Amino acid sequence: MPEVEEIRTIPHWVDNKPFVGAGGTTSPVTNPASGVITGHVALANVEESRQVINAAAAAFPAWRDASLAKRTTILFKFRELLNERKLELAEIITSEHGKVVSDALGEVSRGQEVVEFACGIAHLLKGGTTENASTNVDVHSVRQPLGPVAIISPFNFPAMVPMWFFPIAIAAGNTVVLKPSEKNPSAAIWVAELWAEAGLPAGVFNVLQGDKTAVDELLTNPAVKAVSFVGSTPIAxxxxxxxxxxxxxVQALGGAKNHAIVLPDADLDLAADAMVNAGFGSAGERCMAISVIVAVGNIADELVQKIKERTLTLKTGDGTRDSDMGPLVTKAHRDKVASYVDAGERDGVTIVVDGRTVQPDGEANGFWLGPTLIDNVTTDMSVYTDEIFGPVLSVLRVDSYEEALDLINAGPFGNGTAIFTNDGGAARRFQNEVEVGMIGINVPIPVPTAYYSFGGWKSSLFGDTHAHGIEGVHFFTRGKVVTSRWLDPSHGGINLGFPQNN
Structure with a gap:
């Protein structure tokens, strides 16, 4: 059992203050780089879950009726505070997830893009008007908030994924209950404290720590009007x-098995750099990570060699040190990912770089698995069929573009994909023919900017609405159309003061 130090209780957050509850059930939170338990997170029972939901429900009427100017003023303040103190949040993420601090900073910055998008939500909430649709009859449309909404987020992006949702939900006039992963719950509490500092009224943003009990209450409680989820496909x-x-x-974003096709005309140095970045960043714990390279034609040997050379330069270690890649989030997950490498070895793959033997710059009890590159993978192997969610990069060899395309389209997932080529015609054909929601052309991780929407196809998304962008605004609002006739004009009196938004 790892040494226990600095034990703390990580609470819920209700009505702008921490709340532990009397249930007493907790789950350990561990630093992945040391194996040391650093805290225990409170796990809500049904009664405590309802207490958090009820706080969001009680706060909704006043927040719904708050002026758009007031909402966006608070959002702008939150943005400024986040920008000033984002390193604090990044260090919290590293301490509980394990990713290196620079990667955690990148996560916060990508989440902040959605905050900035939501600061301009006024333009997207305005309706339309038709005067004299019929004689003396006007028609106009409005978009209104739903009510209390739930966000159930995964361990791999404890800041960015919640920020895909809650800035838009709050700006639109909803109240929020965030249920973070119990593996790394502290980032959510830090964000809640920042909202309170920015002036958000009590009950508008709440944090419910918990496991399946809390999730089931969010999914069944009638006060919750919508749920945003990101995680594995079975749970989605x-x-x-x-x-x-x-x-x-409900919008439920599920798993992925992202392929990158490398055509014979591609710049192989660019492709090799991109494959290392996309395969091993954040220890491969990204739903947009490239896990399968499809090498077309006779370039495979050269491409694999270039990737190998780059992979061998990577330094695995404690994310607070000078490392390229950190540990995996838990020992159980580390062992599961390593078991896929074991299975691939039994199935006859060529292990080009073996991360199981990594010598990390970190504590012996950390959850270490180095970057792993395996070649000569076939489609019947578990390293190909399963979402591994770790630093394992597989290479398949095919003879043609058509064969590569068929591989992707035959798969159950449709989250992200990429093609590396200098042929514009091939790229244009690929973006038209591939059955995937997010596509990169010489871009390995095609996560769209915040004013576009994020989400895949097939078993990578359940529900019709993607995250953030205009689809996010539509998810967290609903439309009304008002038809009116006024036979007598009214008079508002005289006021020469300049009109103000209050």
């Missing part, structure tokens, strides 16, 4: 089925 299916069965609007 469960969240979507359960939430919609209880009358909720």
């Amino acid at each position: 299916e469960y969240v979507y089925a359960t939430g919609t069965a209880h009358g909720k609007r």
Whole structure:
């Protein structure tokens, strides 16, 4: 058992203050780079879950009726505070997830893009008007918030993924209950404290720590009007089925098995750099990570050699040190990922770089697995069929573009993909023919900017609405159309003062 030090209790957050509850059930939180337990997170029972949900429900009427000017003023303040103190948040992420601090800073910055997008939400919430649609009859449309909404976020992006959702939800007039992963719950509390400092009224942003008990209450409680979820496909299916069965609007983003096609005309140095970056960043714990390289034609040997050379330069270690890649999030996850490498070895793959033997710059009890490159993978192997979610990069060899395309389109997932080529015609054909939601052309991780929407196809998304962008605004609002006739004009009196938004 690792040494226990600096034990603390990580609470819920309700009505702008921490709340532990009397349930007493907790789960350990561990520093992945040392194996040391650094805290225990409170796990809500049903009663405590309802207390958090009820706080969001009680705060909704006043927040719904708050002026858009007031909402966006608070959002701008939150943005400025986040920008000033984002290193604090990045260091919290590193301490509980394990990713290197620079990667955690990148996560915060990508999340802040959505905050900035939401600061301009006024333009997207305005409706339309038709005067004299019929004689003396006017028609106009409005978009209104839903009510209390839930966000259930995964361990791999404890700041960015919640920020895909809550800035838009709050700016639109909803109240929020965030259920973070119990593996790294502290980032959510830090964000809640920042919202309070920015002036957000009590009950508008709440944090519910917990496990399946808390999730099930969010999915079934009638006060919760919508649920945003990101995680594995089996759980996404469960969240979507359960939430919609209880009358909720649900967007559930699931798993992925992202392929990158490298055509014979590609710049192989660019492709090799991109494959290392996309395969091993954040220890491969990204839903947009490239996990399969599809090498077309006779370039495979040269491409694999270039990737190998780059992979061998990577330094695995404590994310607070001068490392390129940190540990995996838990020992159990580390062992699971390593078991796929074991299975691939039994199935006859060529292990080009073996991360199981890595010598990390970190404590012996850390959850270490170095970058792993395996070649001569076939489609019947578990290293190909399963979402590994770790630093394992597989190479498949095919003879043609058509064969590579068929591999991707035959798969159950459709989250992200990429093609590396200098042929514009091939790239244009690929973006038209591939059955995937997010596509990169000489870009390995095609996560769209905040004013576009994030989400995949097939078993990578359950529900019709993607995250952030205009689809996010539509998810967290609903439309009304008002038809009116006024036979007598009214008079508002005289006021020569300059009109103000209050």
